[in-house]
Amino acid sequence: MRIHRITAESPAIERALMSGGTELTGPETQGARALREWILGEPDEYARVVLVEREATADDLDALVRPDDVLLLPAESASYSGQARTVRYTGALREIGDELFLGPRGVELQDYVAAAFVQIVGPTVVCVVDDVGRRAFVDDAQLARRTGVFPSALLDPRVVLADRAAIERPDEVVVPSSLRLGADGRVSVGVRGAAIGRVDDLRTSLAEPWRRGTAYRGADAQAIHALDPTAPAWIGRYLGATDLMKMLGLVNGAARISGFGWSPIDDGGADAEPRTADPFLLDTADGVVLADITTLRRQLLAPPTAVVVETTQTSSTLDVAARRIARGLGVSIAAGERLCREAREALGVHLGTRVGAASRMGSAA
Known part of the structure; x- marks a missing residue:
């Protein structure tokens, strides 16, 4: 029996943001990792990551954040002196086509359906945004189960599926770790998720855990499973298979x-x-x-x-x-x-x- 190691690399978004031929400083590395955790909706190195939009006030979060939290702040916003660590960004990551930059390195937000037809030129966050996208996602997964042919976008190492944990386990109940503070004071979950309250009552909102499906605006993630009632048993396995193919550099048919x-x-x-x-x-x-x-x-x-x-x-x-x-x-x-x-x-x-x-x-x- 021969034993080998799979080539271990940083996750796609983190790796792409940390590339560029120059040695990165601690804050730049921290920013890439924090952004990845915010996109995926899974805490790893940081307890919580909050993206603060333009015209929102980070000071409003003082009563909530801790030293092991990270705030993603607009580059032009006022200085911050609270407990959390901070990373500065430019751009946005809310609507399809938006781009967010950490220094010169950026990521684009793309619709799941469109990702199959557009040329991927850099780090891309793919989001299931509507009924058409949900149907396409389930159809692609079922096709892979039957034939072994996976959607090309999910095999691209530059592509990350937004709020993946919500797709895999929409009914799992957790305290959200990926939050967005809007200019109107509303706080939502994930890249394009549902609002869970306002900043002035956020402590109360986070006192009780929420369904992961909240990251897909209420019932959206659950709707993916409704299209195939057997999906909860295997959808995570399907996404794990795409991870494996990325790690090994495999394409369909290899x-x-x-x-x-x-x-x-x-x-x-x-x-x-x-x-x-x-x-x-x-x-x-x-x-x-x-x-x-x-x-x-x-x-x-x-x-x-x-x-x-x-x-x-x-x-x-x-x-x-x-x-x-x-x-x-x-x-x-x-x-x-x-x-x-x-x-x-x-x-x-x-x-x-x-x-x-x-x-x-x-x-x-």
């Missing part, structure tokens, strides 16, 4: 990913979807590879091992997996259970999340 138009076993016994963060099986010119986008580890597997991994990930219980492995490899049920346990321990794979048969139909070859 490799096949299990669950997306291909599987090393087709026994009709799958009753579960792989967990979102579980490693992926790829069918490449060198053989079947297990790739983990969390640990950045790649391993070349023997074909029987690939069968064990796929069976484990698409079975809801150890008993189901053991019986399927026994049938697929011609071994005893006891041996199938042992192989399943070994795969879980040695390769970091897990039993899947139980779903209805309709969900697994989408990934059939």
Whole structure:
């Protein structure tokens, strides 16, 4: 078994903003990372990132912000002496076509549908903004499940999907970490999300957690799941597959990913979807590879091992997996259970999340 590392790079927006041939200072690096967290809607290095629009007053946030928060402030705004860290920007990032700059480096906001037809020339934030976009997003995801062909825009390393966490988990309840303070005093969630209150009562608004779907103006993110009721079980896995292809520099047709138009076993016994963060099986010119986008580890597997991994990930219980492995490899049920346990321990794979048969139909070859 050969083990390799996936090339680890900074996320696309952060990497692009931090490029340019000159060594960046601490504030510039901080700005790129803060902007990425604000776009994605997922806290990482900072507790909360607030974009303050022109004519809004950052001082109004003094009672709320902490030293581990970041304020994105207009370059021309007044000096700030509060607790939060600050990053200065020019431009805007609200309407489709807007561009926001940190110094000379910028990002553009683009509609999901249009992104498939326009030439991507630099860092781009793609946003699902209406019913047409939601339908297109779901259609693209379902096509990838059936055929293994992914939308080209989501494979471009310069493209980031706005408020991704809200699409993956719209019903998850959290305290928002990505906020926008408007000139009228309203505070909204995410790049184009719904308002959750006004700045003078923001502490009350944030006292209770909100659905992540709020980042898509109320029910919009939930509507994506409504178009395909099985989506909650696999939409995060779909987006993870696009991440993997970006990491490996793959284009459509260069490799096949299990669950997306291909599987090393087709026994009709799958009753579960792989967990979102579980490693992926790829069918490449060198053989079947297990790739983990969390640990950045790649391993070349023997074909029987690939069968064990796929069976484990698409079975809801150890008993189901053991019986399927026994049938697929011609071994005893006891041996199938042992192989399943070994795969879980040695390769970091897990039993899947139980779903209805309709969900697994989408990934059939």
